[in-house]
Amino acid sequence: xxxxxxxxxxxxxxxxxxxxxxxxxxxxxxxxxxxxxxxxxxxxxxxxxxxxxxxxxxxxxxxxxxxxxxxxxxxxxxxxxxxxxxxxxxxxxxxxxxxxxxxxxxxx
Amino acid sequence: xxxxxxxxxxxxxxxxxxxxxxxxxxxxxxxxxxxxxxxxxxxxxxxxxxxxxxxxxxxxxxxxxxxxxxxxxxxxx
Numbered sequence: 001x002x003x004x005x006x007x008x009x010x011x012x013x014x015x016x017x018x019x020x021x022x023x024x025x026x027x028x029x030x031x032x033x034x035x036x037x038x039x040x041x042x043x044x045x046x047x048x049x050x051x052x053x054x055x056x057x058x059x060x061x062x063x064x065x066x067x068x069x070x071x072x073x074x075x076x077x078x079x080x081x082x083x084x085x086x087x088x089x090x091x092x093x094x095x096x097x098x099x100x101x102x103x104x105x106x107x108x
Numbered sequence: 109x110x111x112x113x114x115x116x117x118x119x120x121x122x123x124x125x126x127x128x129x130x131x132x133x134x135x136x137x138x139x140x141x142x143x144x145x146x147x148x149x150x151x152x153x154x155x156x157x158x159x160x161x162x163x164x165x166x167x168x169x170x171x172x173x174x175x176x177x178x179x180x181x182x183x184x185x
Binding site for chain 1: 160
């Protein structure tokens with residue numbers, strides 16, 4: 001499977017997936033850390049992919065979305081943006097709307 | 109190797125002549141910047157496209173020599 005196919009599977013197989021540096025518990029970059037903090041704050045259930053563990057995905061994800069940086073958030077198969085866009089959307093209340101609209105919050 | 113703040117501002121202004129560009133050196137190390145770009149060119153564009161347009165203006169440096177640029181875009185009020 002090519003990197004592109006693997007990424008496509010991750011993006012389409014998860015309602016919310018964050019491509020990041022490190023893990024949600026141990027983010028390895030301030031931007032990834034911020035992205036995780038926003039998702040946690042909104043109680044969103046999400047999958048994460050540590051690009052530092054996979055050079056093919058680390059490079060491939062930038063081509064997949066035509067976006068030069070990591071983290072990258074995908075919701076329902078669509079590229080939403082990086083941590084700055086997540087913050088802007090959070091501050092505008094748009095991210096909260098998205099979570100409610102798609103029922104992305106953790107159960108319970 | 110980072111980029112100087114005025115270099116970043118110059119490249120953004122070249123692509124968006126009407127833009128107001130504020131660059132903040134977040135850590136005082138010439139390597140972690142925040143940029144706020146306000147331009148009428150962003151009107152009607154989704155956020156992803158707005159940010160992408162700024163990244164394009166930086167000609168591939170984003171994610172390369174320019175690792176840490178915290179970006180905010182807006183349309184003039």
